[in-house]
Amino acid sequence: MFKFTFKQKLQAVILVSIVTIVAYASVTGPEPRYTNAPGDLGNCVSCHDTFHEANVGSGSVTIDNVPAVYEPGEQYTLVVTVQQAGRQRFGFQLTAIDLDGNRIGTLEPINNSTQVNPLTGFGNRQYIQHSESGTFPTGQSSRTWQFRWKAPVDDEGVVRFYISGNAANGDGTNQNDHIYTTSTLAESPTTVVTVELLTDPEGQVLEPDTHFLIDWSATNISNVDSYELRYSTDDGATFPITNLIFSTTDPDVTEFDWTVPDKFSTNARIRVLAATQAGSAVEVLSGKFTINGSGATIPIITGGQVKGNKLFVFGDNFVNGSKVYMDDVPQKTKNGSGSATKLKVKKAGNNISPGQTVILVVHNPDGTVSEPFEFTRPL
Numbered sequence: 245m246f247k248f249t250f251k252q253k254l255q256a257v258i259l260v261s262i263v264t265i266v267a268y269a270s271v272t273g274p275e276p277r278y279t280n281a282p283g284d285l286g287n288c289v290s291c292h293d294t295f296h297e298a299n300v301g302s303g304s305v306t307i308d309n310v311p312a313v314y315e316p317g318e319q320y321t322l323v324v325t326v327q328q329a330g331r332q333r334f335g336f337q338l339t340a341i342d343l344d345g346n347r348i349g350t351l352e353p354i355n356n357s358t359q360v361n362p363l364t365g366f367g368n369r370q371y372i373q374h375s376e377s378g379t380f381p382t383g384q385s386s387r388t389w390q391f392r393w394k395a396p397v398d399d400e401g402v403v404r405f406y407i408s409g410n411a412a413n414g415d416g417t418n419q420n421d422h423i424y425t426t427s428t429l430a431e432s433p434t435t436v437v438t439v440e441l442l443t444d445p446e447g448q449v450l451e452p453d454t455h456f457l458i459d460w461s462a463t464n465i466s467n468v469d470s471y472e473l474r475y476s477t478d479d480g481a482t483f484p485i486t487n488l489i490f491s492t493t494d495p496d497v498t499e500f501d502w503t504v505p506d507k508f509s510t511n512a513r514i515r516v517l518a519a520t521q522a523g524s525a526v527e528v529l530s531g532k533f534t535i536n537g538s539g540a541t542i543p544i545i546t547g548g549q550v551k552g553n554k555l556f557v558f559g560d561n562f563v564n565g566s567k568v569y570m571d572d573v574p575q576k577t578k579n580g581s582g583s584a585t586k587l588k589v590k591k592a593g594n595n596i597s598p599g600q601t602v603i604l605v606v607h608n609p610d611g612t613v614s615e616p617f618e619f620t621r622p623l
């Protein structure tokens with residue numbers, strides 16, 4: 245009777261598993277052109293349509309390690325993560341295209357968790373995506389994939405990455421899966437825009453209604469889409485739209501004669517923001533200066549109270565970003581709801597024993613400072 249040797253059996257097993265893996269790889273992983281890039285057929289929602297649209301749900305798809313500016317000929321290991329609490333299986337697809345929608349650079353797996361789809365799309369686009377074995381979680385309710393993007397040897401301009409990700413329930417069907425999309429870009433040395441402030445009011449005291457000439461310059465000016473100038477009164481923490489100084493879509497305009505507003509701040513800054521044609525933005529901030537306007541609302545302290553380990557400070561003219569100083573030491577201050585009359589200082593209560601007196605001062609972000617307040621914790 246014919247008998248298989250152990251070696252033959254082993255070969256048979258190996259052959260079967262290779263066939264299975266090959267067959268699996270050809271049917272698994274999405275078809276090309278579902279990254280949500282312009283010119284693609286859409287995103288994974290086209291088939292995973294339980295929720296009708298992408299980006300509904302508590303999860304996300306993110307891409308990391310994309311340089312702000314790529315070096316031609318350089319290789320980058322990109323990291324894509326899909327996450328959503330309670331999800332079992334994950335997938336993604338990504339393509340790298342230039343501003344005309346054509347393939348740029350080369351996508352390559354660095355391990356067996358991803359594969360390049362043998363089919364290409366419009367503009368010779370490549371699609372890199374999960375493999376069958378690359379669908380299992382690598383973290384708590386998340387999956388991370390690493391793969392390579394080789395930048396073109398010659399500077400071919402901006403690269404845009406489009407990614408569609410699936411946070412799936414693992415039931416082996418296209419039902420009840422949450423789809424997320426995102427995109428990002430890297431500029432090239434010939435497209436990157438940098439801005440520089442040529443006039444900086446740093447350290448100056450500007451009077452309201454006087455003029456200050458804001459003068460700036462930019463590199464690769466033909467890639468500038470627009471400039472927008474704003475000022476901050478809280479040391480650059482915020483640049484609200486109400487603080488708009490000037491905006492233009494003429495990249496040749498690089499100065500503006502600013503009429504200083506009647507605002508008060510010893511923590512003022514100017515921001516020049518340039519938006520590029522590819523859709524990225526670069527900004528430069530001035531140094532800190534003072535606007536000597538009226539209407540300074542100086543914070544006032546009227547009382548304090550220790551509750552547990554917290555210290556509450558009562559008074560008026562507090563704002564988001566007000567900071568309590570206790571005996572000259574800045575404290576972790578909370579004013580989440582933007583209360584004008586109450587500040588919460590976590591843990592400071594621990595450092596004031598019953599009967600002890602401390603000096604409290606409140607600093608507002610515009611640089612105004614309250615009178616010192618003597619607070620004695622009751623016995």
Ligand code: HEC
Pocket residue numbers: 271272273274275278279287288289290291292333334335336337379408409410412413414415416417418421
């Ligand atoms: C052309 C239709 C189609 C498109 C487009 C599609 N899928 Fe699927 N997908 C399916 C089907 C059908 C299944 C069920 C399993 C099978 O038949 O392979 C599935 C299953 C999956 C699963 C396993 C789901 C689970 O709960 O077990 C993942 C992960 C997945 N797809 C990822 C993606 C990603 C990521 C995209 C977009 C880049 C995508 N799919 C786009 C048809 C599609």
